[in-house]
Amino acid sequence: QVQLQESGPGLVKPSETLSLTCTVSGGSMRSYYWSWIRQPPGKGLEWIGYIYYSGSTNYHPSLKSRVTISVDTSKNQFSLKLISVTAADTAVYYCARELGVGSPLDYWGPGILVTVSS
Amino acid sequence: QSALTQPRSVSGSPGQSLTISCTGTSSDVGGYDYVSWYQQHPGKAPKLMIYDVTKRPSGVPDRFSGSKSGNTASLTISGLQAEDEADYYCCSFAGSYSRSFGTGTKVTVL
Numbered sequence: 001q002v003q004l005q006e007s008g009p010g011l012v013k014p015s016e017t018l019s020l021t022c023t024v025s026g027g028s029m030r031s032y033y034w035s036w037i038r039q040p041p042g043k044g045l046e047w048i049g050y051i052y053y054s055g056s057t058n059y060h061p062s063l064k065s066r067v068t069i070s071v072d073t074s075k076n077q078f079s080l081k082l083i084s085v086t087a088a089d090t091a092v093y094y095c096a097r098e099l100g101v102g103s104p105l106d107y108w109g110p111g112i113l114v115t116v117s118s
Numbered sequence: 119q120s121a122l123t124q125p126r127s128v129s130g131s132p133g134q135s136l137t138i139s140c141t142g143t144s145s146d147v148g149g150y151d152y153v154s155w156y157q158q159h160p161g162k163a164p165k166l167m168i169y170d171v172t173k174r175p176s177g178v179p180d181r182f183s184g185s186k187s188g189n190t191a192s193l194t195i196s197g198l199q200a201e202d203e204a205d206y207y208c209c210s211f212a213g214s215y216s217r218s219f220g221t222g223t224k225v226t227v228l
Contacts, residue, residue, distance in 0.1 A: 060216065
């Protein structure tokens with residue numbers, strides 16, 4: 001059974017960089033796409049972007065200038081970096097797996113709340 | 119790339135059926151048969167309930183069904199049960215290798 005787990009700081013200061021890691025267990029990262037999704041408190045889901053296990057990426061147009069997703073298959077991990085954060089980036093951040101472009105997000109991590117505040 | 123439109127809330131009594139709509143455009147819902155639906159209980163991660171418009175993952179009760187007509191997809195819950203009370207989100211492939219989520223619908227079991 002594939003499991004995903006997000007980790008990283010729960011508090012980030014405004015203008016700084018948000019960095020999160022997702023650790024994948026119970027399966028290989030090979031041949032899958034790995035996504036980040038976020039959910040501001042009390043609001044809906046927003047897709048951030050994905051990385052293919054080989055390293056190709058795609059990002060939400062509104063976040064593209066601030067987001068980088070990377071992968072380390074030797075550690076079974078992929079990561080999210082979001083620069084120049086503001087209070088609007090406060091959200092629960094989820095990592096998830098998808099089989100291919102257009103495919104559903106079939107496995108999700110439990111999520112991690114990141115608050116942007118000084 | 120805008121969010122797909124869902125009703126804010128829907129409600130029904132146990133045993134009844136209800137339907138949640140998800141309206142997009144020809145660039146997302148109407149253009150591809152890649153619509154999925156997710157159930158989210160409070161404080162939990164979303165759970166995949168329907169994919170590719172009509173398909174159910176293993177373990178999802180057959181009370182849940184999906185359909186699509188034009189730019190609008192729908193999720194129907196038949197024989198509503200108390201544990202179905204949750205938030206539901208649709209999601210569609212939106213071209214250019216991206217995806218859009220719906221605004222979310224709160225289902226209340228009366």
